[in-house]
Amino acid sequence: MAKEGTAGVAQGDHGIAVQDRYPDDFAWCYGCGRLNPAGLHLKTYRDGEETVTAFRPRPEHTAIPGFVYGGLIASLIDCHGTATASLALYHRDGHRLGDPEPVPRCVTASLQVDYRRPTPLGPELVVRGRAVEVGARKVVVESELYAGGTLCARGRMVAVLAPPSMTPGAPPAPAPGT
Numbered sequence: 001m002a003k004e005g006t007a008g009v010a011q012g013d014h015g016i017a018v019q020d021r022y023p024d025d026f027a028w029c030y031g032c033g034r035l036n037p038a039g040l041h042l043k044t045y046r047d048g049e050e051t052v053t054a055f056r057p058r059p060e061h062t063a064i065p066g067f068v069y070g071g072l073i074a075s076l077i078d079c080h081g082t083a084t085a086s087l088a089l090y091h092r093d094g095h096r097l098g099d100p101e102p103v104p105r106c107v108t109a110s111l112q113v114d115y116r117r118p119t120p121l122g123p124e125l126v127v128r129g130r131a132v133e134v135g136a137r138k139v140v141v142e143s144e145l146y147a148g149g150t151l152c153a154r155g156r157m158v159a160v161l162a163p164p165s166m167t168p169g170a171p172p173a174p175a176p177g178t
């Protein structure tokens, strides 16, 4: 069950994808950046107490003929998770998609994917997510990926607000321990 302050209690947002509200500098991700011409263009929407995205894999996303490559599954869970985290922080700050304030951008600190069943290549894949912990800069997101209504994978990730060093044009981050 979603906690107060997460996506679960927000009103508004419907019909607007989180990724369509990222600032341009943060809209180049291969998985979900709207400005990346070669990317997957994943779109995350709020759906009641959860978030949802859908993607139909193409033949180049094959692992074994007839089944989806696990890296694609991880990518869908990853990008949907960072968007779910961004939305949770945006809601926590009292905003709704469509507000003029920029949506915060989160990056992946940790990603765990459990592959429960082989994922058939053909049906549209649907990922549902929810923010289960919302901190100052960190959000824990849990998600499930379905193919034709069958649960095929589960994800749990830690997403953190993008550090200034990941802003385009920023100087490189110091190496850990320096």
Ligand SMILES: CCCCCCCC(=O)SCCNC(=O)CCNC(=O)[C@H](O)C(C)(C)COP(=O)(O)OP(=O)(O)OC[C@H]1O[C@@H](n2cnc3c(N)ncnc32)[C@H](O)[C@@H]1OP(=O)(O)O
Pocket (backbone or CB within 6 Å): 026, 029, 078, 079, 082, 105, 106, 107, 108, 109, 110, 135, 136, 137, 138, 158, 160, 161, 162, 163, 166, 167
């Ligand atoms: C810029 C837009 C790009 C969007 C791309 C979308 C998805 C992606 O593919 S992102 C690319 C892959 N990810 C990366 O490259 C991130 C690389 N890592 C980093 O930059 C940093 O380690 C970063 C930002 C994740 C965390 O560093 P930092 O900002 O110093 O935060 P830090 O203070 O260490 O940690 C913040 C919180 O996250 C937690 N945390 C950090 N790393 C982890 C981890 N691996 N596992 C669990 N928790 C973690 C910390 O414990 C802390 O929790 P709390 O607030 O409860 O104390």
